[in-house]
Amino acid sequence: MKLIELLDVSKVYGRGGAETRALDGIDLAIDAGEFVAVMGTSGSGKSTCMNILGCLDKPTHGRYLFRGVDVSKLDRDERALLRRRHLGFIFQSFNLLARTSALENVELPLVYRGLRKAERRRLALAQLDAVGLSDRVHHTPAELSGGQQQRVAIARALVTSPSIIFADEPTGNLDSRNSQEILTLLSGLHRERGITIVMVTHEPELAALADRVVVFRDGRIVSESNEPEPSGGGGSSRSAGPSGESGQPGESGHSRLSGSWGPGSELRGGGAR
Amino acid sequence: MxxxxxxxxxxxxxxxxxxxxxxxxxxxxxxxxxxxxxxxxxxxxxxxxxxxIASLGKNLLILSPGTRRRGPGGTRSDARDFDDGDVSAVEREFEDVIMAPLVVRPVTAVYANANVSTTAIGTTSKYLDIRDWAVSRGRGFAAHEVAAGSRVCILGQTVVDELFQGEGLLDVSFRIDRLSCRVIGVLEAKGQSAMGSDQDDIILMPLRTMQRRLAGNTDVSQIMVSVSEERSLAAVSERLRALFRERRNIARGAADDFEVRDMKEIAxxxxxxxxxxxxxxxxxxxxxxxxxxxxxxxxxxxxxxxxxxxxxxxxxxxxxxxxxxxxxxxxxxxxxxxxxxxxxxxxxxxxxxxxxxxxxxxxxxxxxxxxxxxxxxxxxxxxxxxxxxxxxxxxxxxxxxxx
Known part of the structure; x- marks a missing residue:
């Protein structure tokens, strides 16, 4: 099942002579349960593409179908609601709130969901436990190592059971040991919980963990390859299993979220389709 | 939400x-x-x-000669003072008011080594009623003392403090200018007035005593008239004005050479x-x-x-x-x-x-x-x-x- 579909998407900055074409007629489809790595040099258009996929920006031309619904025409607030209900983000620089405990950071997206305090606490603690930080819940980012901070960020991205997680160079600011930790965590989540992940990375060995690698150059996708995982052919064949079934956790998460979906209610129809 | x-x-x-x-x-x-x-x-x-201002007395009219003019030399009055005749005229005209004539005079009080400049007021026992002022020690003036012009006086708290410095003082005699005077009472402290002057820096004596023994004439410098609550202050004030224009032979159209001040209005x-x-x-x-x-x-x-x-x-x-x-x-x-x-x-x-x-x-x-x-x-x-x-x-x- 296609979770995300970009159809002939372009993004143009500036006008007339100063026009820059950051994305030039991209077509890209991501299935539910897929783990996609995005590569490309800076200026290749991969960040622009990620911003559009993450509904932080909208395309100049083309259509963006999210669960079959065109979300490219949504306004600012509707995109915010879409992010709130369906998307999770992991950033290179962690982007945790300073002077705020790990627990409260993880609770933050739930606050915008309007959950009660006890419920927020329960979900956040469960998620912190899942990333192995149950003994660090009251530490602030300044009191945590880089790897721990990124794990808090992952817990924050996961706590809303999003349909998809966008990870923008999640290990870019970490040393190799912590990087390994984070990657193990992400690929484990993908494998065990069937979570859809789109990850930007510069390092081929990280990209190799993904089901698929998408390479950008000059605003176009120059290669899409379904390389078999170097870790073993078995992984590849198994990944088809969870991704097929991943409709289950993804779907259940979605139906729970869509209950509170306001302006973009057509999206619910899309999801059910 | x-x-x-x-x-x-x-x-x-x-x-x-x-x-x-x-x-x-x-x-x-x-x-x-x-x-x-x-x-x-x-x-x-x-x-x-x-x-x-209310502590000066309620429903109070103050009659003073001259229109007061404020200048570099302070407040001056150029009209002649009232006299005993004016006081009796007011008494005759109004039967239902309390009135007190006043003679105000700067004096020097001397006792033992102390020497104090203060203000002496010659008046009647009504003055304390009008001003709602009580005697804290000793007594007020007796009727015969007022009538006879006895050499007795009541002191304000400031004068007591400066002159006697806490010594026993009732029935003690001291000198006011040339006059020897016996202390019969002490006034309750009133503090500063609205204008900032010390109301307790004062010596009271009977009107006659002041007129005969200190001033040497029968002039009266102020008349205070207290009107009962139910009567209109303005009406009394108007009648007083008419009375004094007549008594002082002021021609129609000429300005008053006296003043009737209404304390309520000032307040x-x-x-x-x-x-x-x-x-x-x-x-x-x-x-x-x-x-x-x-x-x-x-x-x-x-x-x-x-x-x-x-x-x-x-x-x-x-x-x-x-x-x-x-x-x-x-x-x-x-x-x-x-x-x-x-x-x-x-x-x-x-x-x-x-x-x-x-x-x-x-x-x-x-x-x-x-x-x-x-x-x-x-x-x-x-x-x-x-x-x-x-x-x-x-x-x-x-x-x-x-x-």
Whole structure:
């Protein structure tokens, strides 16, 4: 099942002579349960593409179908609601709130969901436990190592059971040991919980963990390859299993979220389709 | 729901950054407390003045010769004084008023080594009734003493303190200018008058004693007339004026060469001018509240820049512009309201303390407390709007990139 579909998407900055074409007629489809790595040099258009996929920006031309619904025409607030209900983000620089405990950071997206305090606490603690930080819940980012901070960020991205997680160079600011930790965590989540992940990375060995690698150059996708995982052919064949079934956790998460979906209610129809 | 979310977040943010919150609210604290203190001090002063004017006596008319002219030489009178005939005329004309003739004269009082310049007043025992003034030790004048012009006197507290320095003084004789005089009583302390003079710096003696033994004539320098509550002061004042124009042969159309002062009118006038002053002080203090509001705007604007990354994170996690707007508005509103609350406490406390220190009566003005408190909340929301709007308009991508 296609979770995300970009159809002939372009993004143009500036006008007339100063026009820059950051994305030039991209077509890209991501299935539910897929783990996609995005590569490309800076200026290749991969960040622009990620911003559009993450509904932080909208395309100049083309259509963006999210669960079959065109979300490219949504306004600012509707995109915010879409992010709130369906998307999770992991950033290179962690982007945790300073002077705020790990627990409260993880609770933050739930606050915008309007959950009660006890419920927020329960979900956040469960998620912190899942990333192995149950003994660090009251530490602030300044009191945590880089790897721990990124794990808090992952817990924050996961706590809303999003349909998809966008990870923008999640290990870019970490040393190799912590990087390994984070990657193990992400690929484990993908494998065990069937979570859809789109990850930007510069390092081929990280990209190799993904089901698929998408390479950008000059605003176009120059290669899409379904390389078999170097870790073993078995992984590849198994990944088809969870991704097929991943409709289950993804779907259940979605139906729970869509209950509170306001302006973009057509999206619910899309999801059910 | 949205407001609740924004409220939860705003309160968290306020607690997270206590110093910034304190500084944001500080301007409002100062503004509100300044307004409250100013208005309460003004009201206290105004009450004080009117109370003191009332302490001169209720429903009092004061007749004095000449129209008083204030010049470099002080207050001068160029018309002739009243005399005993005028006093009897008033007594005949009005049967239902209490009146007291007064002769006022600067004197030097001498006792042992002490030597004090003060004011002697020759009058009758009615004077103390009119002024509602009690004798704290000894007694007032007896009727025969007034009639005979005996050499007895009653001292004000200041004179007692300066002349006798705490010694026993009843029935002791001392000298007033050339006159030897026996102390029969001490007046209760009255304190400063509305005009700032010491009302206790005074020696009272019978009118006759003053006229015969000190002044050497039968002039009377003032006549006080106290009118009972139910009678119109204005009517009595008008009749007195007619009487004295006739007695002093003033031609039709010519100006009076005497004055009938109505203490009620003076009290009203003074009260009006002090309340104008209070309003002025309050207005000046209100400006400081405005400055407090601008302070809020200032710090919130800086905070929005400083917190750009935080706003970006919130937007990325799905906060809508209006939720960010509301969060910042509520932060500003809560801080200014808290500031207002602290300002009210400080203001009322400060007013109590200052009025006590300045020996002014404390007159609680609930309206000004309510108004300045409400205004503080409004100030926060009004001045918080611009920064909040700026925060809500941020582009999430730009905001996340912000260092």
């Amino acid at each position: 949205m407001a609740w979310i924004a409220m939860v977040i705003a309160l968290k943010e306020i607690r997270r950054n206590k110093l910034r919150s304190f500084l944001t609210g500080l301007g409002i604290v100062i503004g509100v407390s300044a307004v409250i203190v100013m208005v309460h001090l003004g009201k206290g002063a105004s009450r004080n003045v009117t109370e003191e 009203a006038m003074v009260e009006k001018s002090t309340s104008t002053l209070t309003a002025l002080l309050g207005a000046i203090a209100a400006v400081s509240m405005l400055v407090g509001g601008i302070g809020i705007m200032n710090i919130m604007l800086v905070a929005v820049t400083e917190r750009t990354r935080e706003i970006g994170i919130r937007l990325a996690l799905g906060a809508r512009g209006r939720e960010v707007l509301l969060q910042f508005l509520i932060e500003a509103g809560v801080l200014s309201t808290l500031g207002g609350l602290v300002g009210v406490l400080l203001g009322v406390g400060g007013s109590l303390l200052l009025t006590m220190k300045m020996t002014l009566p404390f007159v609680f003005v609930p309206e000004i407390v309510a108004v300045s408190f409400l205004f503080s909340a409004v100030v926060g929301i009004v001045f918080g709007f611009l920064p909040a709007r700026r925060a809500s308009m941020l582009d999430p991508i730009e905001a996340l990139r912000h260092e």
